[in-house]
Structures are given as C-alpha cells and as structure tokens.
Amino acid sequence: MAAPLYQIPGQAAPSPPAAPATSAASPAEVQAALAEGVVGARTVAEVLAQSQADTVIAELEHDLIGLAPVKGRIRDIAALLVIDKLRMNLGLQAQAPSLHMSFTGNPGTGKTTVALRMAQILHRLGYVRKGHLVAVTRDDLVGQYIGHTAPKTKEVLKKAMGGVLFIDEAYYLYRPENERDYGQEAIEILLQVMENQRDDLVVILAGYKDRMDTFFRSNPGMSSRIAHHLDFPDYPAGDLLRIADKMLESQNYRFGRGARAAFEEYLLRRIPQPHFANARSVRNALDRARLRQASRLFADRDRVFTPDDLSIIDESDIRASRVFHIAAPQAQT
Ligand SMILES: Nc1ncnc2c1ncn2[C@@H]1O[C@H](COP(=O)(O)OP(=O)(O)OP(=O)(O)O)[C@@H](O)[C@H]1O
Numbered sequence: 001m002a003a004p005l006y007q008i009p010g011q012a013a014p015s016p017p018a019a020p021a022t023s024a025a026s027p028a029e030v031q032a033a034l035a036e037g038v039v040g041a042r043t044v045a046e047v048l049a050q051s052q053a054d055t056v057i058a059e060l061e062h063d064l065i066g067l068a069p070v071k072g073r074i075r076d077i078a079a080l081l082v083i084d085k086l087r088m089n090l091g092l093q094a095q096a097p098s099l100h101m102s103f104t105g106n107p108g109t110g111k112t113t114v115a116l117r118m119a120q121i122l123h124r125l126g127y128v129r130k131g132h133l134v135a136v137t138r139d140d141l142v143g144q145y146i147g148h149t150a151p152k153t154k155e156v157l158k159k160a161m162g163g164v165l166f167i168d169e170a171y172y173l174y175r176p177e178n179e180r181d182y183g184q185e186a187i188e189i190l191l192q193v194m195e196n197q198r199d200d201l202v203v204i205l206a207g208y209k210d211r212m213d214t215f216f217r218s219n220p221g222m223s224s225r226i227a228h229h230l231d232f233p234d235y236p237a238g239d240l241l242r243i244a245d246k247m248l249e250s251q252n253y254r255f256g257r258g259a260r261a262a263f264e265e266y267l268l269r270r271i272p273q274p275h276f277a278n279a280r281s282v283r284n285a286l287d288r289a290r291l292r293q294a295s296r297l298f299a300d301r302d303r304v305f306t307p308d309d310l311s312i313i314d315e316s317d318i319r320a321s322r323v324f325h326i327a328a329p330q331a332q333t
C-alpha cells in the first residue's frame with residue numbers, strides 16, 4: 001500500500017493549541033500517549049483531543065453570527081477529515097483527500113473570515129503543515145509582460161505552501177476576450193500544483209456565485225479539482241444587527257437607549273440600496289457612528305466623561321446618517 005501523502009498529527013508535532021479541548025473523555029494516560037503521538041487515535045474523541053480541532057470549530061460556531069448552512073458544511077468537512085484520519089490510522093486510507101474549495105457569495109458575507117478559520121481547522125487536523133492563509137487576487141499572480149506570470153505565481157505558491165491559498169475574485173484569472181491573456185498561464189500552474197501538491201496546499205477560490213459558475217463552466221479542469229462548494233448567503237437584517245452588537249462589544253462600545261432600534265431601521269433602509277455589502281457595510285456604518293460619537297463628545301470641552309459616556313453610541317449618532325435623510329436609492333452612508 002502506498003504511504004500516506006500527509007502527516008499524522010502527533011507524529012508531525014502540531015502547534016500548541018490555544019485552549020484545552022472540553023469534549024475529550026479519554027483517560028489521562030491515553031491522552032498523554034496521544035499527545036506524544038505514541039499511539040494512533042482510534043475514536044473521534046481521540047482525534048479531536050489530539051488535534052483540538054473541536055476548539056476551533058466551537059469558536060467558529062460561537063464567534064460567527066448566522067451562517068447556518070456554511071457552519072453545517074464545515075462540520076461535515078471536519079467529520080470527513082476526522083474519519084479519514086481514523087481510516088488512515090488503520091491503514092485504510094492511502095491518498096490525501098482533495099480539499100480545494102470555492103466560497104461564493106456577495107461582498108461582506110464572511111468568506112475571508114471563514115477561510116481563516118478553515119485554515120486553522122485543516123492545520124489542527126494535520127492536513128496542512130502551517131495553517132496560514134495567503135490571500136491574493138489576480139494582480140498578485142499574473143504579470144504584465146511575457147515571462148512574468150510564471151515566477152509571480154510560483155512565488156505566491158511558495159509562500160502559501162503548508163497553508164491555504166485564498167484567491168479572491170478568482171474568475172478574473174480567466175479573460176476569454178483576450179486570447180493572449182497571461183491569466184491562463186497562472187491557471188495552468190495552479191492546476192498542476194492543486195493536483196500534485198494537494199497534500200500540502202489547499203486552494204480556496206472566492207467570489208460572486210454567478211461569475212464563479214461561469215468560470216467553472218469555461219474551466220472544467222479547475223471545476224473538477226474543487227471538492228467543496230460553500231455558498232455564503234446574504235445576512236438577514238436580524239443577523240446584521242447581532243453582528244453589529246458583536247462588533248461594538250469587541251471594541252468596548254454599546255448601543256444606548258433607542259440606538260439599537262435606530263440601527264435596525266438604518267439597516268432596513270440601507271440593505272436595498274446599491275453597494276450594500278453585508279457585514280462589511282455594518283462595520284463601516286459603525287465606524288461612522290463612532291466618528292459622530294467622538295465629534296459629539298469633543299464639543300463638550302469641560303465635561304468629565306464617565307466610562308458610559310465614552311462607550312455609548314447614542315441614537316443621535318445613528319440617526320445623523322444620510323440614509324435617514326435621503327430618499328433617493330443612491331444614498332450610501
Ligand atoms: N457571521 C459573522 N459574524 C460576525 N462578524 C462577521 C460575520 N461575517 C462577517 N463578519 C465581519 O464582517 C467583515 C467582513 O467579512 P469578510 O471580510 O470575511 O467578508 P468577505 O465575504 O470576505 O467580503 P469581501 O467579499 O468584501 O472580501 C469582517 O470584519 C468580519 O469580521
């Protein structure tokens with residue numbers, strides 16, 4: 001039987017986990033032996049204890065609002081990888097699974113954020129050596145002149161080896177209208193590496209769903225190498241509101257009386273307008289609200305502020321947005 005193409009965690013000395021796993025129920029000496037990689041894991045709990053991938057999965061569930069279908073798919077992929085690991089430990093598995101993915105969805109739906117977590121999960125489970133993420137676009141891969149593309153693409157691949165290469169708006173690599181476009185050269189190099197070095201590099205292609213579908217139709221070689229397609233839906237207003245709570249909380253701010261309801265109203269007006277970008281627009285709107293709060297407080301030269309004064313976003317900080325004052329659909333702030 002061919003030797004496994006990827007590392008067994010424990011033998012490969014995974015990086016120290018951030019927090020102890022909570023779901024492991026195995027006895028202490030088994031735990032210790034597992035940690036040292038002396039024995040191969042035989043149960044799901046043992047694989048999880050050894051890799052602590054469940055910590056990352058739990059954090060993802062907890063930190064990210066909504067995204068139920070995406071979280072479900074990630075759990076499925078993690079389950080597949082854990083079972084794969086058990087199969088490998090019993091000599092049933094001979095080949096690295098294909099883990100290349102596509103993340104499709106509108107701007108600000110969490111694709112980059114989830115890709116970072118995915119890189120950690122793959123690392124914990126021993127599918128990539130380092131678990132870092134290198135995010136690129138066409139310009140990082142494709143050169144302007146003949147002979148520039150191959151070295152550029154190879155340099156990026158070298159940086160990404162042992163981790164995840166995240167290609168944003170991947171379809172820009174393919175420009176059928178220009179016969180001699182260098183993007184094709186980058187695609188061909190990527191295809192080779194995606195096949196031959198899939199034990200050490202996971203590629204995630206990201207972008208709008210319709211454009212990605214067209215790209216896959218014109219590039220069957222790429223399509224056939226992508227094992228997992230994850231769709232990131234637009235967030236409903238309720239999720240966006242909870243994302244806003246979380247973003248404020250992480251910066252030690254919070255909505256004051258009436259401000260949260262005003263922000264919900266803001267969202268309902270803003271969502272149908274052009275260039276709305278889901279969680280990214282929430283982040284931008286909150287940044288502007290903080291600016292208004294600062295200007296409001298700045299005007300109060302002699303007041304001694306309490307922590308509350310400095311943490312609370314007032315209703316007026318939200319309602320000053322242009323979205324409340326302009327009826328035209330092109331209002332954007
Ligand atoms: N479900 C979520 N819960 C909490 N915060 C989120 C969630 N989704 C996205 N965010 C936050 O929103 C911002 C935008 O998310 P991210 O960059 O991952 O989106 P994206 O889909 O990659 O967008 P783009 O296509 O514009 O690159 C980030 O600051 C991220 O932390």
Ligand SMILES: [Mg+2]
Pocket residue numbers: 111112113168
């Ligand atoms: Mg992104």
